[in-house]
Amino acid sequence: MPRMRSAKQQLKQYLQSPQWREHLDEITAGGAAHxxxxxxxxxxGPQTMHRAATALGLTTARLAEREPEAARNIIRRFMWHMNEESGNIGWGIPEAFGESLAASPLLAKDFHRVLASYIIDLGRDDNYCDNDLLRRSCYWAIGRLxxxxxxxxxxxxxxxxxxLEDKDVICRGMAAWALGRLPPDLMDAPALRRLADAGHDESCELFDGDRIYEKSVSGLAREALERVVPAGTA
Structure with missing residues (x-):
């Protein structure tokens, strides 16, 4: 048991180090044990969470190359944590889900529709995430994929x-960020422009692959709109 605690503490130190990415090969080599x-x-905290999600995604992707069913079981574990019946809130789970699919073509092919289902509100018999705080992470995860x-x-x-019209203002910004990761589509422009002009200065927390940074909701909409309709062309 002390040895296990020591290994866990070492992993935590790796992720909280400024040079954390230099340790990713060692972390992912631990496979299922990590x-x-x-x-x-x-x-x-948010930064350590995102780094852990990155490491977990890469670990799961590497496992998928050797033991695909074991990797699928990790994704199913994510899905269980997102299920209300599990009794869990699911903090950090969408981020890890998105990172895993981003890192593994096999897992992405199998589970990308499940990830998207967390923002699809059909009114009934759906997989929609109705926790506003957690849904923010779902938008981010889709953008990451x-x-x-x-x-x-x-x-x-x-x-x-x-x-972009989510009842939660921060979700609107995260949806704009995710749209900005897709190939530009003029059909996005009207809704993005409305959000950009709405003056929402609430901050969204985003992860750049290393650190957390913040952008306003309307600022993210403006950035996404700029990709669709470059300045000077509208």
Missing amino acids: VGPLFSFLLL AQARPELCVAARPWLRKG
């Missing part, structure tokens, strides 16, 4: 566009 500790780090595999997220575009 999955549990990385799960527990998803409950830590879109960075790596945009072709798998195009079908989510109408729901991301709908997210």
Whole structure:
């Protein structure tokens, strides 16, 4: 047991180090043995959580190359944590889900529709995440997958566009950020322009692959709109 605690503490130190990315090969080489500790780090502060999600995603992707069913079981574990019946809130789970699919073509192919389902509100018999705080992470996770595999997220575009009018203002900004990761589409412009002009200065927390940074809701909409309609062309 002391040895296990020591290993977990070492992983935590790696992730909280400024040079954390230099340790990713060592972390992912631990395979299934490191999955549990990385799960527990998803409950830590935003920066450590995102770094743990990155490490867990890469670990899961590497495992998928050798033991695909074991990797699928990790994704199913994410899905269980997102299920209200599990009794969990799911903090950090969408981020880890998105990172795993971004890192693994196999897992992305199998589970990208599940990830998108968390923002699809059909009114009944759906998988929609109705926790506002957690749904913010779902939008981010879809955007993260879109960075790596945009072709798998195009079908989510109408729901991301709908997210620009989400009841939660921060969700609107996260939806705008995710739309900005997809190939430009003029159909996005009207909704993005409305949000850009709304003057929402609430801050969204985003992760740039290393650190947390903040952008305003309307600022993210303006950035996404700029990709669709470059300045001087409208």
